[in-house]
Amino acid sequence: MAKTIADGFFQDPRLEKAKQLIKEALTEHQKTITGVKPGNPELKESYDALLKKVAEFRGGALFYNYLGSGIGNGPLVELGDGSVKYDFITGIGVHSMGHSHPGVIEAQINGAISNTVMNGHLQQNVDTAKLLELFSKQACKYGAGVKNVFLTTSGAMANENAFKMIFQKRNPASRFFAFEKCFAGRTLGMAWVTDKGAYRVGLPKTVDVDYIPFYDANNHQASIDAAVKAMKKYITRFPGHHAGFIMELIQGENGSWVGHTEFFEALIAVCKENNISVMVDEVQTFGRTSELFAFQYFKLDKHVDVVSVGKNSQVCATLYNDEHKPKPGLMSQTFTGSASQIAAAYYVINEMVNGGLLGENGKNNRLHNHFKKNLEKIAQKYPEKLQGPYGVGVMVGMSLFKGDEPKSKAFTMKLFENGVLSFLAGGHPTARVRFLMPALVTEEKHIDEVCAIIEKTLLEIE
Ligand SMILES: Cc1ncc(COP(=O)(O)O)c(C=O)c1O
Incomplete structure (x- = not known):
């Protein structure tokens, strides 16, 4: 027998069933998000209008043309224009579980059906x-x-x-x-x-x-x-x-x-x-x-x-x-x-x-080492363009063009267009570009793909 009415409500089998259905629908839809994708040309006009509206009512444009659609899959996130990007900055370090994580969504539902906001x-x-x-x-x-x-x-x-x-x-x-x-x-x-x-x-x-x-x-x-x-x-x-x-x-x-x-x-x-x-x-x-x-x-x-x-x-x-x-x-x-x-x-x-993130051999360190190794390879190939990387665990930074802030900013914008979210840090002439990966859902193969996009983008910056 439930001791409170709330216990009875939260354990009601209909809620379990509803949550199961949501989970099924979510996983079915999110599994179609498999990699970086450009925006849908048919959505361009309406998406640009939305961005304009946000800028107008917010009193200034957003840093990135980013308005999420509301779904993602691990480190990948879909935007309102239908594009898909790697989120390696996670709202400056907030979405550590990536996007649309079924466990996080279930926890949020449990909160959402309680009595108050x-x-x-x-x-x-x-x-x-x-x-x-x-x-x-x-x-x-x-x-x-x-x-x-x-x-x-x-x-x-x-x-x-x-x-x-x-x-x-x-x-x-x-x-x-x-x-x-x-x-x-x-x-x-x-x-x-x-x-x-x-x-x-x-x-x-x-x-x-x-x-x-x-x-x-x-x-x-x-x-x-x-x-x-x-x-x-x-x-x-x-x-x-x-x-x-x-x-x-x-x-x-x-x-x-x-x-x-x-x-x-x-x-x-x-x-x-x-x-x-x-x-x-x-x-x-x-x-x-x-x-x-x-x-x-x-x-x-x-x-x-x-x-x-x-x-x-x-x-x-x-x-x-x-x-x-x-x-x-x-x-x-x-x-x-x-x-x-x-x-x-x-x-x-x-x-x-x-979840295996912590400890000497935990995922935070493992991902760091893998990212570091990849960025070091790029730095060796293009020592004038990339220095570093720096950081610990899933805080990773790199200097571009010896800390040149305007070029580093241009890089973050181009990287965004090419499908990866990063962020600018520090100031001229010690600017850095940094990443805060969603550790729980990032795997080595994601880092490899992100690093290939980083290298391609570096070559596009003069
Ligand atoms: C070290 C540190 N302290 C405080 C803050 C402020 O946090 P919030 O933006 O949630 O107010 C930040 C945000 O970036 C931070 O990095």
């Missing part, structure tokens, strides 16, 4: 409990103390909430440390953390941030010394004024720049001596290395006070230790995430943990 901090359904526990247990599995989880709606909000907790604990300290060229989001607060002038033009100052140079693998010890020196100099200049240090351990928006444990530990030691909270921004790194969290990959478990996650996790969150528990009144939000999102997050994170 949105969960929030005042009223959330029982599913939330499972998700909180999953985040917490996974984050703490090697001994980290970040066991408390506050759900939120975007990566930038996860960072905002982290900053609030840290500032409150360290009050009256009002400054933050961040890495040069970091990206932390685009809220009024995060616009002053993200190290890109263009993203804060015209905005009033919100947070005082001191920037520390990032790790340089070509100058291991010198870059550690330079970063520590810079940090100490700021601390001497503003004694007792720094509340926290936000660290992106692999810089994503800057083009997959990878840090080093010794580098982070040297800086963390200075933080600990000076009562500065250690915050790791995992919005982009979550689920992309051989560990679920990049702080686990770099073995910083003992040191982290606050961690933000987003993108791959489907629902964003701030994880924090007991010392950073906010006082009543500081935190709340109307929305945590939709019921479908929460169900999908639980499914996706479990798949990331149990």
Whole structure:
């Protein structure tokens, strides 16, 4: 006997049958998506009109002429003009399960047939409990103390909430440390953390941030010394004024720049001596290395006070230790995430943990090595055109034409036309083109096809 009416409803055999039918229809249709395909000429006019409408009502054109049709198959996605492309950027790292994954769709249906659209901090359904526990247990599995989880709606909000907790604990300290060229989001607060002038033009100052140079693998010890020196100099200049240090351990928006444990530990030691909270921004790194969290990959478990996650996790969150528990009144939000999102997050994170992605020999590393090998071959053939690749796991970047931004942008546009989604990162003259593959559904043969298109496209750029 079902204990609640909801149990009775969710276990009703008619729902099982309906879900089975949806799954059958989905797999039947999606299996016809087998490779890159140009748009249907008959749809060109109406698709262009749609793009124009979006640009008009959005107040500006989209980066790519991308409006999805609503179906895909693994790493392949169909657009509204009937074209099919390889999605190797996944909405900047969101669709880690690729497109139209039957398991994700089933999870979303389970959420969609529950009573409301949105969960929030005042009223959330029982599913939330499972998700909180999953985040917490996974984050703490090697001994980290970040066991408390506050759900939120975007990566930038996860960072905002982290900053609030840290500032409150360290009050009256009002400054933050961040890495040069970091990206932390685009809220009024995060616009002053993200190290890109263009993203804060015209905005009033919100947070005082001191920037520390990032790790340089070509100058291991010198870059550690330079970063520590810079940090100490700021601390001497503003004694007792720094509340926290936000660290992106692999810089994503800057083009997959990878840090080093010794580098982070040297800086963390200075933080600990000076009562500065250690915050790791995992919005982009979550689920992309051989560990679920990049702080686990770099073995910083003992040191982290606050961690933000987003993108791959489907629902964003701030994880924090007991010392950073906010006082009543500081935190709340109307929305945590939709019921479908929460169900999908639980499914996706479990798949990331149990689906063979993680570990030394896991798929994230395997795909990385295969992609790297292919790109290195292209780099050897055309050393003037392609340098790299760089990155860890399923974060892969490459320099084109020695970091020339206009040419790199032209390449991404051409690559899109030729059937592969990538994205631009960093800025001139250190621009990179990067990829965030949907690891669970990408196979070596997909990478081979993508690399053939990359090579062809490179030859089309003058
Ligand atoms: C490291 C990092 N932090 C924060 C954010 C902001 O996340 P969102 O765009 O969901 O606000 C991003 C987004 O790219 C990111 O890469």
